[in-house]
Amino acid sequence: MITVRPAGPGDGPILHAMVGELALNHGHAQDFTARPDDYERFLADPHAINGALIAFWDEAPAGCAIWQRSYSTFRGRETLYLEDLSVLEPFRRRGVARELLSAVARLALSRGLGEVIWSMMSWNAGARRLYEAVGARIEEGNCLCRLSGDALERLGS
């Protein structure tokens, strides 16, 4: 019932809607300023640093995983960073997220990458159970810092 395929040109609006729902669910609707064309650009670029997988429940789009190429200087090789994992509300608790994670793991291995990394909101207990069930381990002691908006303009002036 669940199938997963790589996203391609024309899938921008579906991905955009799914990530928009993710932003809304995470209380970040105001930060979601992307447009479907922003997604179409990387979907059409064979050298893009990012890409996406779409899961379907029968014929209906049910969820997506958006990934990007990352790099570990300690390991001296690329890693895969999972930027977004989104499952639409009607399709939750049916194993869609796990199928997407499994497809991401296959993608990493097929690209010769030995590692997938992602982040999640600490309050997301359902996601945490899934991630621990698939064998992921928490990177302790890491704090992500972000510079944007006025502070970025100030430092960059």
Place this chain on the structure above:
Amino acid sequence: MTLAIRSAAPGEEGLVLGFIRKLAAYEKLLDEVAASEEDIRQALFAANPRCHCELAFWEGAPAGFALWFYNFSTFAGKAGIYLEDLYVEPDLRGKGIGKALLKHLAKRCVAEGLPRFQWSVLNWNAPSIAVYEAMGAKPVDAWTVYRLSGPELASLARG
């Protein structure tokens, strides 16, 4: 008393790897460094390189580095910069070299219209966190980072 910052050039992968190893030692993670000079040469100087590196020189001597790559924000719909490594030699700290490297990359963000400049810091690294917060960087609260590799990755890939 002069500081100069420029991009690393082919042939400097040994210098870059030396900084990577010193940073790992500072973070108490030296035993995790598996990168070779050839790995770094490929990452920085191959066609369509995945990573970029800025070197800082204090009075002509190598003083530190910033190694970074482009990422993409699906919320903003735009690329950003992710700073993977930032390091300044211990005897040259306190001269503003780390901040100058950050400013160098912030300028690139502004010039290229990139809305987001991100990096990670170990949460015990109070001196660095103080510098980052002084310049307006915000910790992205409540994020937990996961890593999947080795047999667990292979097992998930099998479904």
